[in-house]
Amino acid sequence: MKYAIIGAGLAGLTSAHEIRRADPEATIHVFEADDRIGGKLFTVPFSSGPTDMGAEAFLARRQDAVDFFTDLGLGEDIVAPSGMNSLVYTGAQVRPLPRGGVMGIPSSPEPVAHLVSGETVARIDAEGSAEPIDWRVGGDANVGTLVRERYGDEVVDRVVSALLGGVYSCTADDLGVRATIPQLAEALDALAEEGRKVTLSAAVRRVEDSRPQPEPGAERRPVFGAFRGGYAQLYETLAERSGADIHLDAFVSGITRNLKGFHIQGGTDLAYDRLILATPAPTTAVLLRELAPEASTALRSVKLASSALVGMKFDSAEGLPDNSGVLIAADEPDVRTKAFTFSSKKWPHLAERGGALVRASFGRFGDDGLNSVVRAEEDDLVDWALDDLQAITGFDGRAAGLSEIYVQRWFGGLPRYDETHLGTVATVRRALADVPGLEVTGAWASGVGVPAVIADARAAAQRVLG
Ligand SMILES: Cc1cc2nc3c(=O)[nH]c(=O)nc-3n(C[C@H](O)[C@H](O)[C@H](O)COP(=O)(O)OP(=O)(O)OC[C@H]3O[C@@H](n4cnc5c(N)ncnc54)[C@H](O)[C@@H]3O)c2cc1C
Structure with a gap:
């Protein structure tokens, strides 16, 4: 079986590795526009040691990712952070980041009282007795709009945008609640479904209450991890273990399909039986133009x-x-x-x-x-x-x-994971269900974090393997 994968970032390399594990005889060709592999994972050889200049950490609470790294033989190279606190700079002063809440959204004024005015404190305090939120179960809303309406601008501009911005490079006004803080959306759903009053403070409290409490005396596991030698350890291991033929400087400009298979413009002369697009959303939209026009149109909306x-x-x-x-x-x-x-x-x-x-x-x-x-x-x-x-x-x-x-x-x-994003991804997946042998994956599909990208790429590879 001949497989083509477009993009040698984390998603493309993970897919290649997953295919190799299932099909040792497969011909796997990866086409990468850049002159290096890794995409947004990029470890630069500083003279003082390898230094990540893209992603630098991963969510170590995702056991599936830790198991994956361990299976790759990288378990010994996973390092833990010092646990030192982070700060927020607001009002020309550095102050501690609020504790509790969810992505800086508190359930009561105390965690943010040192960051906002007395007026905002009073507003958060009174939120539970304000008119309920008009929440549509299963739907999504803009984070900035929701928190501004309930708690005011200061909570958004001083806390929530700073925290979400660290993950998404977007302010809260460009992000969706379900798309970026799904546990909060689920808590809002639950309040509505149970016929309770839907308020932001009640939903955040529900998220807080649902967090597992550590056993007394139990060792606290670090939330984040990284690789001693930087992410190069991961992308180089994936590339090597995949045994794929990786073509660098291979910008793919289009893909067609005939009875023999998929043909890659900018690739080789081969016809491929199976294809995975592991490129950013706008590129994937272009590459899907002929193969899946509806999916292509939907994906164009991802900025x-x-x-x-x-x-x-x-x-x-x-x-x-x-x-x-x-x-x-x-x-x-x-x-x-x-x-x-x-x-x-x-x-x-x-x-x-x-x-x-x-x-x-x-x-x-x-x-x-x-x-x-x-x-x-x-x-x-x-x-x-x-x-x-x-x-x-x-x-x-x-x-x-x-x-x-x-x-x-x-x-x-x-x-950008805005409030329309999950709907867009669902449309793309529905449209692609009718196109056999073709899969799409990448940071736009199931989450931007390294564990989410790996999980999505592995699932895409499994589907393409059939
Ligand atoms: C600055 C920054 C910091 C981050 N920090 C973290 C972090 O600390 N922790 C965390 O979990 N996540 C972090 N992330 C997110 C994470 O790094 C990414 O979501 C993930 O690496 C994306 O992988 P990908 O394979 O989907 O996409 P990419 O890495 O974008 O890979 C796609 C590949 O496709 C190639 N390509 C594009 N077009 C074509 C074409 N036409 N033909 C051929 N090849 C093409 C690209 O060159 C690229 O190599 C960070 C992201 C950024 C940008």
Whole structure:
């Protein structure tokens, strides 16, 4: 059987590996437009050690992902974070991130009282007695609109957008509740189905109450994990284990099908029996134009958010706060960065290198116009990162000795999971059910996080294997 996979990011490489496991004799060809594999996983060889300039962590609570890495022989290389707290910068001050709640949305005013005005505190307190939310069971709503209506703008702009922005490169106003915080949507569904009053505070409390309480004395498992040698360990292992023939610099511009199979424009002359598209949504929409026009049209509505990262290695960590990082409130004036990760504080294996490693990130959905921060000159991005870092934390990066810098832009880095997204994905899946031998996967399909991308790619491979 001959398989073609378009895209050698995490989804494409995982699919290739899954196919190889099931079909050792398969011919597997992967076509990748770039000159390297990994896509948004990208480990850069700093002289101080391998350093991730795309994704840097994964949700270690996803046991399926941890088991997958262990099966790949990478279990020993999974490292845990230090557990240092993160901060939020708002009102020109760094403050602790709120505890409890869900994605910064509290069930009562206490967790956010240090971040918002007295008026907002009173509003959160009174939310339970306001008119109920007009919630449609199974539907979705915009996160920003919902939280603004119930708790006011400060909770959205100072807390929720900062937290969601760290995952999606979007503010809360560009994201859907079910699409990004499904447990909250399910709690709203449950309140409505049980005939109870649907309020935000009641739904958040329900989520909080449903969280399993750790057994007394039980060891707390870290929420996140990473690879000692960076994500390159994962994508290189997947590529090698898949035994696939990976074609780099192979930009696929179209796909046709005839009785012999799928034909890849920009690929080889072979006809393939099975095809997996593991490309970002807009590319997948183009490649599906002839094969599945309805799916192609639906996918065109998925927009992408761009961002830029500046990785900085300093000779000294003197004065860098003992925190994992700081998120910047979306309404904070005079700050260009969106977040800082104090990587060498967050990850003990990076602290072992000495000095300090810091990642500055820029850009939220819509910030990629001609004069946007994401398109700024590299020197400007580095200057802004250093200036903001000093203004926010007092750490003077120039004085600390900046020994290595890497600037990475991610144009279209993440799909926008807005309130229409899940409907779009359902339409695409329905339309593709009629096209045998073809599957689609990737960050737009079942979630952007590494475990979600792996699970979706494995499922796509299983379906294509039949
Ligand atoms: C800055 C950033 C930080 C992140 N941090 C985290 C994190 O810490 N933890 C986490 O869990 N997730 C994180 N993510 C999300 C996660 O990295 C991604 O969701 C995941 O890596 C996407 O994998 P993918 O294979 O779906 O897509 P991609 O990585 O985009 O791979 C798609 C591949 O297709 C190729 N391609 C595109 N068009 C064509 C074409 N026409 N022909 C051939 N090839 C083509 C591309 O070059 C690319 O290599 C982050 C994402 C970004 C952008």
